[in-house]
């Protein structure tokens with residue numbers, strides 16, 4: 001406040017255009033209205049002059065912006081511009097805050113170390129979603145602001161300089177053709193009705209991809225391997241999903257069959273609950289992603305499958321570290 005006080009100037013309202021109002025101004029119309037006509041920080045325009053005169057203000061206090069200082073709105077705009085990458089739009093400032101919004105349905109990527117570096121600068125605020133969140137078109141991804149009404153331009157410049165890469169961007173989803181193999185002799189022989197197919201189809205469709213075909217197999221390794229080869233070699237799908245048979249019973253053949261089909265296994269098992277029995281791998285020269293989906297995917301709304309599928313649909317390759325990181329904060333339901 002000390003700095004702000006030293007920048008106060010009294011000016012005639014006609015000379016206040018483009019200047020920053022130093023305090024709230026109240027309007028009282030007896031019996032009809034009492035409230036703020038203008039708030040502190042408002043930048044006075046020509047249109048404001050009659051209103052100011054009508055409440056009896058011929059002189060007002062404005063902030064004489066010194067060289068090297070920025071109004072909060074301008075600071076917020078510059079922070080937002082520095083942060084924004086592909087498929088991100090900016091709102092106008094509102095009460096000192098600018099929002100970054102997604103222009104598409106996609107996967108948001110936040111550069112955490114650069115966002116941390118920005119927020120380590122005193123009075124800078126960059127509040128983001130978590131990386132790899134699925135976002136809708138128009139969804140707010142990040143809010144930027146500074147804490148005081150006026151801020152040293154140098155702080156904003158530091159953020160602009162550190163933003164060598166986008167801090168916030170959105171990756172579009174690709175349209176993948178997905179092959180679905182449902183294992184389980186009880187399903188294959190018609191003893192129970194398949195509940196996996198509809199759930200997986202819906203999750204895939206929600207990300208703009210399509211299950212092109214579902215094939216049922218009994219709990220037999222060779223049959224599962226043949227179905228994997230069918231999707232890989234004949235259908236040339238972009239992703240293969242194999243459901244059921246993922247745990248430790250003698251009849252659980254799925255992980256063994258995926259290995260037998262020649263997959264490069266990234267991980268069998270994830271440290272997320274639910275979804276701990278998921279398998280992630282890649283098949284063939286084309287490195288087609290293959291996933292073994294455990295029973296919980298059928299009934300739990302959010303499992304390791306729901307974390308990894310959007311990333312695969314956005315064209316990312318899953319590595320072992322991505323699996324390791326699922327454990328921290330990955331306890332949802334067990």
Ligand SMILES: Nc1nc2c(c(=O)[nH]1)N[C@H]1C(S)=C(S)[C@@H](COP(=O)(O)OP(=O)(O)OC[C@H]3O[C@@H](n4cnc5c(N)ncnc54)[C@H](O)[C@@H]3O)O[C@H]1N2
Nearest residue numbers: 184187193194195196244245246247248277293294295296
């Ligand atoms: N001893 C252990 N048991 C289990 C473990 C473990 O680590 N050690 N993990 C548990 C976890 S976690 C999960 S998840 C499940 C994994 O189950 P599976 O993927 O092996 O599923 P299945 O055994 O094949 O089936 C379980 C259950 O769901 C029914 N099912 C399977 N597919 C379908 C389908 N397409 N439609 C309808 N219903 C289906 C199946 O008949 C079984 O009743 O394992 C835990 N156990």
Ligand code: MOO
Nearest residue numbers: 275276277294296
């Ligand atoms: O794969 Mo189970 O994975 O945690 O319910």
